[in-house]
Amino acid sequence: MRRHWENCVTHFDDGVYRFIDEYFSQSSRHCVLVAGAGFDPRAKCIAQGLSAAMGSRVHGFFIREERGDPAVNLRELANENEAQLKAIIADAQIAHIPIFSADDQAPIGGHGVRAALEKYDWPKEVTDIVLDMSALSTGVGFPLAKLLLEYAEANPSVSLHVMLVSNPELDDRIIGEPSPQVQSVRGYSGPSGGYEPLPVAQVWLPQLGRGRVETLRRIRSTLDSVYKVCPVVPFPARNPRRVDELLAEYQAQLLNEWQVDARDIIHVSERNPLDCYRTISTLKSRYDQTVEGVFFPQLILSPFGSKVIAVGAMMAAIEHNLSVQYVETLRYEFEPIETKESGAPPDMAVHVWLHGPVYGSYDMTSEAVAG
Structure with missing residues (x-):
């Protein structure tokens, strides 16, 4: 049982970026960011924060979800996000994951992301993994979370963080x-x-x-x-x-x-x-x-x-x-709009510290950890 999940460490909005600045700026931190590289305008937010705090100590593993014949504007947006993510994080790998089988159109995204992650060459001295769910679909993000949690729990010195930039009004327009x-x-x-x-x-x-x-x-x-x-x-x-x-x-x-x-x-x-x-x-x-x-x-x-x-x-x-x-x-x-011109509500950021040494032996006891 992961008892610390009842009250695990969380941060919200500006607190997420303050946490990134304070925690990931430590020279002992070496991070792998796993995130989506699709059309979603929120795809770059967490990467920018981590890159500013860590420089070359952050590595990127980005998922490009491929769905048949997408709308032209969405492919252009995804290409732009992919290029910008490569510019933000120098050591970045892009995994193109087909979401449907070419033979019978069966959903295979979960299988593909597992295979891609198994081939990933983890950098040495990794202390933290950040899974950015902002631009990942359920069929890809959920399997990724489980696989990364298994990896972190098998490596006690590694912390796993889930971060996302949420905007319900934007989600309604997708x-x-x-x-x-x-x-x-x-x-x-x-x-x-x-x-x-x-x-x-x-x-x-x-x-x-x-x-x-x-x-x-x-x-x-x-x-x-x-x-x-x-x-x-x-x-x-x-x-x-x-x-x-x-x-x-x-x-x-x-x-x-x-x-x-x-x-x-x-x-x-x-x-x-x-x-x-x-x-x-x-x-x-x-x-x-x-x-x-x-x-x-x-x-x-x-x-x-x-x-x-x-x-x-x-x-x-x-x-x-x-x-x-x-x-x-x-x-x-999806048709993007200019937030400043439209008066659209701002994005909301969330950080959940799922696993890591910060919890010590909490799972072996009934003590509570304040979030």
């Missing part, structure tokens, strides 16, 4: 065309057995996101033993009406198809991923105790929308071996 196939994220298929004597009772936790109604309906249609649907919504949120807007968008599904009781809606912070992690962990513990000996309890997650909430769901899935069901995106549509 429109994805879903593929027809529903599947579990690689490494997140849940328990493989041990429940045969008991009937399975599933609780599905779909994270509601704008424009994802048909995607979530498709996932629900593949689940056979759903006892209850508990939608996850962002509250508190920067936009205080975001929950109302999402509930209005999903009204038909919530009331008519999924038969959701208002008491089953899960509210988690749009700002702090630990809120989502703790909430799902508590639900898992209570549900296990309630149905013990009667049903085999199975929580199934489907994170869409806010990346901050998705990171919390990812932590819960790793810690409790939960299934993550999703639909990969065939292609995206």
